[in-house]
Amino acid sequence: MSNQPITDRNGMTEEQFLEAYDTNMYEHPSVTVDMLIFTVMDREQGNYRKLPEKSLQLLLIKRGEHPYLGQWALPGGFVSVDESIEDAARRELFSETNIANIYMEQLYTWGDLGRDPRTRVISCSYMALVDRTHLHVQAGEDADDAAWFELTYEVLEENREERAQGCEASRLISIILHNEIKNETLSGIVRIVETVQGHVRKLTREILQSSGIAFDHVTMVQYAIERLRNKVEYTDIIINLMPETFTLSELQRVYEIILGKDLLAAAFRRKIADAVTETDEYTKDAGHRPSKLYRYNMNRNSI
Structure with a gap:
């Protein structure tokens, strides 16, 4: 076996290539993390004889900086060059909400153009289902507030159209987030279109309306509910x-x-x-x- 180092078409070894590599050859998109923390809690009941009504709730933070100043968003932030994406998720969650040591799983990576007005941003989202009674939520860093919002998910409309060698199905999903104590109601409508042409499947999500919810986070919420419902069917x-x-x-x-x-x-x-x-x-x-x-x-x- 030859002891000669392997070289590329330019006669360079890997060591020489890496030494000469120009990191500015490509533009660098920023990477962020966003966390969807769900819980199920009892609503207050006036009649002690009734079983408490429960609601699905989502943790949000109120932005204290531009962009979307004063609007509500998922906890999250930018990933540093010297940390893993998961470490960044745990760091940002703790710094913005005071939550630590919970199990989170990666949900989806969001990379549409124009999703952040500051720069080109790719976001990796994480999801968790937690017992809220064991947590002490407290806003920190660039968050003005942190609070649980009762979540309502409703399918407004469903359509299906048969096409040659395939079909197109669409749904309109309404997301409403309400916090009674703060008298805050946030809302959004997401259109989901799935096109099947032969063996090719394409799925797109479009925000038709978003009120009080920063960035494209209403889309993340919609997808997370979909994923959560699927996981409930086959996991504990x-x-x-x-x-x-x-x-x-x-x-x-x-x-x-x-x-x-x-x-x-x-x-x-x-x-x-x-x-x-x-x-x-x-x-x-x-x-x-x-x-x-x-x-x-x-x-x-x-x-």
């Missing part, structure tokens, strides 16, 4: 929202809130039978009939 991600012990009715209601639909109790209990373990404990809430408490089956491996 919801267990991150539950206390150590819970009733099956509580667990079912959390599933229903995230999926946006009612579930048949018998079918639901069959579905999650091997995911939970029965305890010897019962609820003790005033005005409620005692219910059996369950806990997550730690021997189950489905995440």
Whole structure:
């Protein structure tokens, strides 16, 4: 075997090539991270005999700097050249909201032109589903505020058109984010168009309306809900929202809130039978009939 170094068409070794490489040969887009932190919380109930109504909520920060000064956005920021994207996500989340040590998974990379008025920006988004009661949210750095917003997701319109060797399907999705304490309501409408031509599939998302939500973050929220609903069907991600012990009715209601639909109790209990373990404990809430408490089956491996 030859000990001669490998050279390229210009007669350069890799070491020589890297030494001579001009990093200014290509323009450098900036890279950012954005975090979608979801939780399910009880709404306040006036009648103690009713089970608490729950809502899906999303953590947002109020921007304290241009651009979009005063508007609400996902926690996030720029990635430094000396850190990984995941490290940047954890750093920015902690510095803007005081949240640390939670499991986040990468959601999607957003690279459309014009998505940030400052410069060419590519963003890597992360998603987490958390138990809000264990977190102390506090705004920091360039965020004027940080708060949980109740999220409503609604399909306004669906269309499908058959075409030669394919079809085109479109949906209009409404996103409403509301914080009652702050008297803030944010909204957006996203059009999703999926075109299938032979074996080629193309999907586009377009913001038709965005009020109070910075950048293209309403699109990120729409996609995250889609992804979250898919994960609920085949993983135990919801267990991150539950206390150590819970009733099956509580667990079912959390599933229903995230999926946006009612579930048949018998079918639901069959579905999650091997995911939970029965305890010897019962609820003790005033005005409620005692219910059996369950806990997550730690021997189950489905995440």
